[in-house]
């Protein structure tokens with residue numbers, strides 16, 4: 356079913372947005388073009404609203420003319436989330452980008468949805484507080500991160516967007532403005548609409564602003580990097596580290612291929628072995644003691660080399676390299692398309708699941724470096740596909756299917772952080788079972804004409 360923009364609707368939109376609307380095919384395509392194997396499908400027009408009233412106005416028009424709306428943050432999502440399979444209008448939130456307030460006493464802040472995570476980090480730099488959720492794409496917006504229920508390297512200690520959004524404002528399909536949550540640290544008042552909208556991928560409402568929980572910058576941060584003879588050893592060591600009761604803020608895995616790519620791209624000389632990158636947060640005394648404990652445990656689990664960095668510049672270099680890992684892998688395999696898997700399993704099943712995935716990729720001849728937020732049981736096989744090779748494409752489908760089956764059999768999920776979009780719709784149906792019907796009911800109750808991001812999730 357097309358929910359395309361009619362000539363009348365386009366004329367009305369153009370009158371409202373004047374020079375903040377584009378129908379240029381290249382601009383529309385650029386707004387649908389993400390790092391995904393899902394082919395891009397462009398909207399008919401892109402608009403850049405600056406106020407919540409303008410968003411209400413677009414939604415009212417979409418209801419009247421029945422065209423589709425696709426909210427757009429920075430377009431870094433990985434499952435075809437910002438595609439426009441039914442046409443319509445892309446709403447680019449980048450001009451709603453002010454940090455409205457930072458409340459030091461309550462450790463929270465109010466931001467518009469188009470503020471990027473990098474922008475917020477710079478804004479908070481001298482406040483003694485930080486916002487912890489750090490997806491690998493620095494230009495991701497807080498609105499997009501909330502809409503995908505994003506997480507990052509520090510989720511093991513500070514939680515994901517689910518845990519760090521105290522409330523939000525959204526425009527709903529009937530044009531009403533909903534304000535959810537409060538500035539209180541907890542609330543038992545009715546349904547949790549904040550968490551309903553978090554992870555809704557633009558299908559239930561357009562988030563215009565968010566109230567975020569901030570955290571104090573710890574007195575001390577120490578990075579520990581340990582290198583292992585096999586991925587299995589590294590996973591077992593990661594699992595054991597979680598039970599030590601240390602101030603672990605990051606527990607990241609890179610396999611040998613990823614380490615090679617990182618060394619080359621970031622001009623480092625780290626051992627090219629399966630490696631765990633840890634970061635400890637706490638007081639000077641606690642991080643020093645924790646680092647010793649961690650070192651000891653890593654040795655017991657077979658680490659062949661361990662380094663500890665407490666200076667800011669050493670740590671920054673390491674974490675910049677970790678965050679750059681995806682691009683480093685892409686650089687190492689020019690001409691190939693990255694397909695990033697995202698299963699998450701209970702940590703007790705992690706080693707088994709990662710091992711079986713590596714064996715599967717090898718069996719089917721796929722190049723698939725492994726990177727993972729293993730402290731959360733979440734890992735990515737970055738499958739580098741040669742799309743001109745039919746065998747590669749067939750193997751990709753098989754391996755993805757088996758991986759999801761394996762994760763679900765382990766009581767895990769098909770996506771720890773990237774979300775469903777278009778790419779994981781079949782996987783969601785497998786995972787959610789009967790609760791999918793409840794999700795559909797919520798969607799049709801809140802957006803009966805299906806104007807918000809149609810063709811996603813279901």
Ligand SMILES: Cc1cc2nc3c(=O)[nH]c(=O)nc-3n(C[C@H](O)[C@H](O)[C@H](O)COP(=O)(O)OP(=O)(O)OC[C@H]3O[C@@H](n4cnc5c(N)ncnc54)[C@H](O)[C@@H]3O)c2cc1C
Nearest residue numbers: 428429430431432491496498499500502505506557562772
């Ligand atoms: C190199 C790389 C590394 C990544 N690493 C991580 C990672 O570690 N963790 C992680 O979670 N993700 C990661 N991602 C995926 C991606 O960065 C996240 O999904 C991010 O949250 C998307 O933010 P965005 O602003 O780009 O949203 P977009 O891609 O623009 O949009 C994502 C979805 O949210 C909807 N949306 C956007 N803004 C709004 C709004 N204001 N209101 C309602 N709906 C909205 C869109 O319609 C779409 O469905 C990575 C991506 C890349 C390219």
